[in-house]
Structures are given as structure tokens and as C-alpha cells.
Amino acid sequence: MIEIRFHGRGGQGAVTAAEITAKVAFKDGKFSQAFPFFGVERRGAPVMAFARIDDKPIETRYQVYNPDYVMVLDDGLLDVVDVYSGLKDEGSVIINTVKSDLSLKPNSSTIDATGIALENLGVNIVNTVMLGSFAKKSGQISLDSLIEVINETFSGKMAENNAKAAQIAYDQI
Amino acid sequence: MVVKVITSNQAVAEAVKLSKPKVVPVYPITPQTTISEYLAQYVADGDLDAEYIRVESEHSAISASIGASGAGVRVFTATSSQGLMLMHEIVYAAAGMRLPIVMADANRAISSPINIWNDQQDSIAQRDAGWIQLYCENAQESLDTIIQAYRIAENEDVLLPTMVCLDGFYLTHTVEPTEIPESDKVDSFVGEYVPKYSFLNPNEPKSLGTLADPEYYMEARYEIDEALNNSLKVISDVGKEFGEIFGREYGLIDPYKCEDAEYVLIAMGSICTTLRSVVNEYREKGEKIGLLKIRAYRPFPVEAIKEALSGVKRVGIIDKNISLGVGGALYNDILAKLDINAYNFIVGLGGRDITPKDMDEIVEKTKNPVKDITWIGLKED
DSSP, X not given: OEEEEEEEETTSSHHHHHHHHHHHHHXXXXXXXXXXEESSSSTTSEEEEEEEEESSOOOOOSOOSSOSEEEESOGGGGGTSOTTTTOOTTOXXXXXXXXXXXXXXXXXEEEOHHHHHHHHTSSOOOHHHHHHHHHHHHOXXXXXXXXXXXXXXXXXXXXXXXXXXXXXXXXTO | OEEEEEOHXXXXXXXXXXXXXXXXXXXXXXXXXXXXXXXXXXXHXXXXXXXXXXXXXXXXXXXXXXXXXXXXXXXXXXXXXXXXXXXXXXXXXXXXXXXXXXXXXEEOOOSSSOOOSOOSHHHHTTTTSSOEXXXXXXXXXXXXXXXHHHHHHHSTTTOOOEEEXXXXXXXXTOBEEEEEOOHHHHXXXXXXXXXXXXXXXXXXOOOOSOOOOTTTHHHHHHHHHHHHHHHHHHHHHHHHHHHHHHSOOOOSEEEESOTTOSEEEEEOSTHHHHHHHHHHHHHHTTOOEEEEXXXXXXXXXXXXXXXXXXXXXXXXXXXXXXXXXXXXHHHHHHHHHOOSOEEEEEOOGGXXXXXXXXXXXXXXXXXSOOOSEEETTOOOO
16 A cells, blocks of 8 residues: 655645545556545645555555655745654655755655746646656656546646646656 | 545535435535535536525524425435534424434534544434434445435334434545446435425425423324334345445444454444454454444444344444543443443544554453543543
């Protein structure tokens, strides 16, 4: 079983990112689950969300404590939350940032998801960009299914732009 | 039939759409809110032909449900936590008036302190009201149980409101693969609602919920109790028939590896998923342990539980609620009705996550009991 933890702030799309991950994995022929852990309900507050992917039905319902992957949607959270908490030895972390002076642990990679989001979506909602990057770096979900789910989740121009943003992130590495 | 990756809230809304209620009075409250949003959307899009009433409170939501059900149509409402507390007075009235309302409760803790996260205190606090209470384990069961709830509530031997309970966030906000049954199959399973007693007919005027003096009140209460007892068989029958048609059978309880078990854990709701894998883990180590999931909490299926636990040495009863001063509600019900060596674990109040370490502690303390009632996951200092 692969476990993923998302760190974001209310309104950034961490919960949707986890849900999209579960839907993409299911489309890929796997079993999946995703759920959020909300702090206080307000925009900007730290939010966690979790996703699990497995070849058999998921039999656990507690939070993810030992993730294989962590995605950080907002680098401001690095001062607030221990995003590495419980990370498996072979686990990896993807962080949305443009800073080069962060003291990151090994197995961390960064992406300017905000830049890609602002350019393609016009807003700092980075979930689909992060998932494009995750699809490439982890190989746990396929880009084709990701684009399909983006098209089912959003409509019109919004779907088109999100699919493009995910593709750009995927191609970047 | 399609499989969608959806939350239990969406599964409930899909089931409501398939069950075709005519009136849906709802007031939004976390973590139930998306149920009310999906239903509003279905009605606005013409996918559900119902009157959606945007009431000004939960007290009004259940009152409008009584009005509509009394007038003779199928009704759905949903709430959570403080909303259910506000309904409390009318929750009793709905059972007393024998109205087959179906209500989803997104299980959430009760103030104070204020808390939006999961436990089952809200529905447990309504356990004596005369409603049927069914607790769900996953999104599929949430969907399937709403559909069955109409058949159970509307059965002539029952005619009682039914509460379908789903754990806040652990189910309401968790997406997982869920089968959506075909509309025509559900149509023929649920059927058209034909009210037997309560309907608005000017040629045959009736009063509902009137005064009963000491001459009559006890009989009215006795009949509710009888109806709840009758519902035991109806819940079983409907669950079995559902299985024949949709391939997923349901009962009052769901025993797992209890036949040869020395120790059995007993629980309700979403925690049963994890507990089943805990049982598997300990079975691999050669431990004779089982799980008894209680699906119907009201009526309380005493005979079914007795049968499932025959030969069991000791039980660990897991409560996501606390009847303050006396222990968990499920624990006390089992102590009252069964002659068995039972220990109680209070878990997950206000959304405290129940970790693998907590599960191990529960198993260990069921095998080697320390005290009658143990709070699991309490901070030490």
C-alpha cells in the first residue's frame, strides 16, 4: 500500500488533490481512498489530506502516519508543520517553492507550482500542478488518468487549463 | 451499474435521489453539509423531483419532515451534532406519530467544548427516542442503508423513523470506490410510498400527535416499543432481499471470525474496517480473536448478539461515546442484556484518531483486563 500526505492551507486545493489522486488511482485499476483532516474551518489555516493506493481493498481508516510521499503545497508551512514527520526511509517529498535556501532533507524535490498555476490558471491553486509532478516523479499514478480525472472534475476552460498545467509540471523534470 | 470514487455524503445523496422522496427539508451543518448541497443541486437540475425546503434551523427541518410525512409523502432529511441536539424534542414526536422519515446523521461530537470532528455521541443521545438507528461502515454501506431504510421505516409492522448514522469525516469526507445501483432496480426494490394511516385527505380527516391522557399514553408508548421489536425481523429480511437483488447482503449485526473466537471486539461504524484488519493480524499470530460489528443499535439485536458470542470467553466493547458517569452506551446495553465478561474502551471522542497502537492496546487489555472501563489514547499529563 502506498500512502500519501498532502500539506496545504485552506483554499489551496489539498483536499481536492487527495481526492483526485484516489480517483486517478482507481482509473489506473487500483483500489484507493482519500480523506482530509481539517483544522479550524477557515481559509488559510493549515490543512492535511491523505490518500492511499493499493492493489487490494483498503482496510485502514486512520490518518497516514508513515507516508511514502508527502506533498507540500505551500512552503510557508515548512516553518509551522513538520512535513517530514513519519516519512518512510525510502519516502520522498515534493515541495512547492522557488526558494533555494531551504534546508531540505534528502529525497526532497521542489517545483515552482505557484508559477505554473499563476501562468496557466491565473490563481494560486496548485493541486493539479503538484499532481502532474507527482505522476512523473513517483510513477504511482498515470498522467493519462490524471488528465481524464481533471476533465471529469472541472469543466470548460478550467478543465483545459488544469490539464495543461498538470502536463507542464509532468514534462518539467 | 457504475462505480464512482465518492464520499459517504455523496453516496447518501445518490441513494436519496434513487429513493425519490417528495420533500427534503435540510439545514446544513458540518460535516453533513455536502449532503444538503448535493440534494439541492439534484433538485435544481431536475434530477430529483422533490420539494427542497431551505429551513431556518434543524428544529424546522425535522418539523417540516413531520408535516410532509404526515401529509403522506416520502421524506428525507439530514443533520449532525448540535443540529440533532436542536431537533431532540421533535425527534421524539416523529417516532410517537409513527412517521417513516429517513434521516442521515453525520456523526459528530457535542459541545462543550465545541468540536466539529467525529464521535457518535450525537446519535447515541437520541437512542431512547423510538427511532431505528443503523450505523454504517463505508460509503457503499451508507448508500445501501439509505435505500433499505425506506423499506424498513415504511413497513406496516414498523412505521418508525429511521436514522442512518455515518461517521463524520472518516466517512462523510472520505472518497472510496462505491457502486451506484441502477435506478429501475432501486425503483422496484423501494417501491412507491403508499401511506397507510397518515395522509392529507379532506374526505377522511385525521389528527396526528394529539393529547393522550393517562388513559391512553402508556399504550401509545408500548406500541412504539412493539414496533421497534417488530423491526428486528424487518431489518434482517430487507437486508437479505437487498443482497439477493444487489449482491450485498446486510443484517442486524456482522460477525467476523467469531465462531471459534476466545475474545471478540464489538464496535459500530467506520472503525470496523480497521478492526477487521487487526483481527486478521492477530489471527496470523495464532490468536483466537473476532470482531462483532453492530449495524442495528436500535432496535438492539440481543438474540443475534447472543448467538454470535456463544462460546466467547471475553469481549472488548469499543464506544465512540460516553454515557458520563457509567461508561459507553454499547457496553452498558451489552452488560444489561448478556451474561458475559465484558470490558469497555472509550475511543475517538471529538475526532481523536484511533491509531494502530491504540488498537493493540485494546486487544491487549481485552486479553488481560486491567479495569472495567479504559479511555484509549488519553494524554498522560
